[in-house]
Amino acid sequence: MQITVLGAGISGVTTALRLQSALPKASINITAEHFNSDTLSAGAAGIFRPGSGLRGGAGQNVGDWIKSSYNYYSSILASRDASVAGIMRVDGYLFSSGEESVVRNPLLENLLPIYRMATEDEITEICPDSNFKHGAYFQTMVIESEKFLPWGIQKFLQAGGTMTQKKINSFQEVNNNNLIINCTGLGARKLCQDNRVVPIRGQVFKVRAPWIKMFYYGDYDTYIIPTSTQVTLGGTRNFDSWNTNSDEFDEASILARCSKLIPNLKNAEIIRSWVGLRPYRDQVRVEFDDKLWSEKGIQVIHNYGHGGYGITASGTSEEVVKLVLEKMRMNKSKL
Template sequence: MVKAKVAIIGAGLIGLSTAVCISDSIPDCTVTVIADRFTPNTTSDVAAGVLIPHFYPGTSVHQQKQWYRETFDFLSIICNSPNASEAGIHLISGWQIFKTVPDEKVPFWSDVVLGFRSMTERELKKFPQHKFGQVFTTLKCESPLYLIWLEKRLKENGGQVQVRKLEDLWELYGSYDIVVNCSGIGSRKLIGDLEIYPIRGQVLKVHAPWVTHFIRDGDGLTYIFPGIHSVTLGGTREKDNWNLAPDSSNSKNILNRCCALEPSLQAAKDIQVKVGLRPTRCAVKVQKETLVRGNEKLVVVHNYGHGAGGFSVHWGTAKEATQLVKECIAALQQPRCKAKL
């Protein structure tokens, strides 16, 4: 049987994880990742990589929880293996705090993370401006390390990577049987999806090794996420802002807000500024589509629009996209089988 040729568009977190999942799960296909940017120059490289879900209003809570649990379980296995250091996966504990008591004291993902509970009054004394808080342990991916590890795993599975900028998915017609679109914000131009838009995020990467617990304000705007080599301080959320240049006023504001939660950060050194555009939609798009141009057909599976929550659900959506690819391959092979009869 001739192996199906699958092209993955995009080499960020979603593209690489989807490519690995397909190459792990479908032996009768070849996988090629095509992108104009690879790590360390992707949006995923800017992300803190902490598994705390961001809500998608257009996706059911049940589906979001399933994606989150699948991702958490997948990364937990890596975290508990000899590959943890190379893949950059580790556990991280800390506090999520609120200035007013939220309507939902126990979020839908509370039984996926470890040790979830409400903060005690004594713990809340550290944050006098906040009235309520949650304590839990979750997982963190060191973004560049994880992306490098995924690419290595893809190549070990026989997959290939190709540096190439695409202007149109039809450029791949005839060369590949299935195209998997993981182009993120690029889908706005590549397939004309006007529902996806950027939310500009600026963060600081600082050297502050004494900070070992994460702190996240409940509104998601201010956060302190310790990593292996640096602490990520955030952030900004600027809808429809395409500017990738660092903004000094943003940096000052971020540092002030984070120091208000953790005063010791005033001694942080080696401050680096990073900017990324979160590919945001009302709902993550994971579905198959057949593009038609005259008598020509191009089979496409979409997996994009994860916004600020990509790390939290990436393996769950990769598994769903992989199942769609399996269905597409089966449909493509059916006429071939009939022709041999």
């Protein structure tokens, strides 16, 4: 059996790598319209932090996906590849002027080595002019997809994988004998005629501010997230907006909110303004497509719809590997 992974964002690349580890003799190809810095994933802030809106299908446990991604990235972080793969540990604060529940995150509290409530003194010292009532301090990671994706693809190719740059308009375009893993993000809306996939527009600034060593979250989608080379300042969340242009009013609002949160950001050098469309689905879709199989004889396993948490929830790729192994057992196929 040959496997085609459709899509080369974080979902496609992590899925291809994990399939390769589980099935070293398999012939695996990544086919995608865009690679590396041309993908949505490359622009993401990259912090490992799931939101409460992340959902799976019936019987699926989002906590397992998150744990799987965390362990996966942690193993790379503990290796010599950490820096070239763009993974680093980062700690910081999440503040809220509303309810305490905003700064709680059961998924992270059960997983991270450090997740605690911030004291009043900490809140006042970091944000003296704010009206924040609650805060959480935690240590997590950032995964810089601009580094991770090329690193992952190189590793994949070195292990015998192949890649094809091509836009697919229907699954029939892929060789019929292939098992297809569909990691096309927002592209799945058209490819699968799945109207449950909806863009959530996000605008950010990438700035140079090497003095920012921690992440900070405030009210109204305000965030400051450092990586090894730059800092992401955000953001916006516009449901069902397909606008990929930077908006001057969003820019002004982001700069005002971030520099109110951390005033020394006023001196940061702006590298670029960036807009991405998060591939939101009310339930992330990770399943074998029975309908395509029974009606068209095409074997497709879906892995899309991660919304604003695709880097964090890339552990869905472990579930894909399980589904592939199950399919192989049922088909009695060998590689």
